């Protein structure tokens with residue numbers, strides 16, 4: 198027997214535990230000084246209670262207890278605080294300012310999130326206050342907590358959901374279209390957003406505003422740009438309050454750490470006003486997030502305005518580990534020292550612009566077009582077309598990381614590369630948390646279901662008799678999603694190449710594979726049964742790099758420019 202902890206769970210040894218403890222104390226002190234009092238919530242909740250809040254931040258671990266109740270390990274603390282305020286504290290006038298340090302537990306959602314399944318969340322909830330001062334207090338406290346932890350060069354991306362909600366409601370577009378737009382915003386998929394906004398469903402001025410909004414970014418001037426974009430359409434909902442909040446944060450000296458960014462629109466159904474996400478250089482995923490969720494407490498029976506944030510202690514530790522040594526505390530004593538060093542936070546931000554931009558470049562059939570696209574966008578691609586066995590080509594200001602196309606999503610999602618190129622098929626298969634920015638148009642191919650020509654009746658008979666068929670593919674996730682939609686039971690066999698061999702040798706009845714010229718299907722006497730999707734190459738970026746590294750936006754514009 199191997200005595201190992203379950204995947205995603207681990208022991209914390211003393212050196213690290215001491216630093217965590219010290220950091221936790223510093224943050225708790227910081228929250229305490231602002232009048233936030235501690236609370237604790239139970240590890241387990243009845244599943245229905247969590248679901249009543251309308252938003253599950255991540256898939257929870259679930260099990261039945263001996264009384265037959267379906268219980269969940271808390272994936273988040275906010276829902277529990279909402280439940281607590283509307284039940285135990287019902288009738289008490291408030292406002293309440295709560296802080297917590299609690300473990301949360303999350304089932305892995307995809308292969309891409311092979312990471313920890315137990316995290317320590319530190320956060321606050323301010324219940325019963327609303328308006329710009331309360332929002333600024335929440336965002337300001339997040340900044341203070343990150344500074345307290347010694348996180349260098351962090352950025353807080355802030356937006357407000359009212360503007361997009363108003364644009365969607367008044368666009369005259371049907372609910373299904375609005376839902377697709379929201380999905381594109383949630384997934385940070387600018388390519389899908391452009392396609393939707395060009396399809397003529399929404400009135401042109403609204404479509405233009407909806408596609409432009411998440412591209413506006415910057416300081417105070419960005420709020421002005423949003424205003425000019427949406428005020429002719431009568432959609433400035435929440436913008437005045439947002440601007441007031443921004444001014445309060447700028448007055449508090451936070452202008453350098455804050456970036457107005459309307460692409461930060463995840464959990465749209467849940468947030469009702471300001472939203473904030475915290476990013477640090479060198480870290481693939483956000484440190485934490487928060488926002489205003491004025492409607493959530495009503496779901497538990499008592500309506501009160503509310504706002505809060507949480508960040509993960511593990512992410513904060515990782516941010517320090519990837520920061521330059523000047524702003525990285527190495528032990529507990531250094532945490533306090535970092536706190537006292539006002540020059541430290543700037544160092545990592547400076548380091549970001551000094552280090553080369555890392556681009557994942559696919560080898561194989563997309564390689565030549567990728568190099569041509571990057572060169573047309575103005576990058577120095579010298580040596581990239583003939584790298585030999587060298588896997589990283591370093592040119593001034595840029596590192597090209599040569600990857601297998603199916604690996605590009607992992608390199609970018611985990612922050613090993615800032616951005617990259619691969620087929621839409623690879624992105625759909627991996628389902629990574631990245632920002633899809635440009636459809637590069639090359640590498641066009643179609644995903645099809647195919648079977649030996651003339652085998653249709655026998656495959657159908659096979660399915661009728663056995664209730665399942667075998668399908669071979671290199672893309673099990675795309676294939677299983679397709680058959681789920683089709684309502685058909687299949688056994689999927691994952692192969693790594695020459696997929697067409699599977700039905701020819703009797704290993705499987707059908708395949709789901711790429712076709713471009715159709716030559717391979719034709720030469721192997723296979724016929725197309727159905728179309729699954731079409732794919733072209735995409736330029737995409739790490740969510741964190743996209744929001745804090747201006748070079749990604751520049752490269753996006755250059756790639757779009759050269760396409761035009």
Ligand SMILES: Nc1ncnc2c1ncn2[C@@H]1O[C@H](COP(=O)(O)OP(=O)(O)OP(=O)(O)O)[C@@H](O)[C@H]1O
Nearest residue numbers: 561562563601602603604620622640641642711713
């Ligand atoms: N025959 C084709 N014509 C056009 N584009 C294709 C064709 N085959 C694949 N593609 C596109 O190019 C991408 C890369 O394909 P390629 O054959 O180079 O790598 P792969 O073998 O699929 O990936 P890996 O080496 O990572 O397993 C595919 O994901 C798809 O988007």
Ligand SMILES: O=P(O)(O)OC[C@H]1O[C@H](OP(=O)(O)OP(=O)(O)O)[C@H](O)[C@@H]1O
Nearest residue numbers: 694695696710711712713714715716717
């Ligand atoms: O329609 P066509 O132009 O003939 O292209 C289709 C072929 O291209 C891809 O294979 P790839 O070249 O990537 O080799 P693989 O089978 O080893 O993955 C795909 O899997 C098909 O086999």
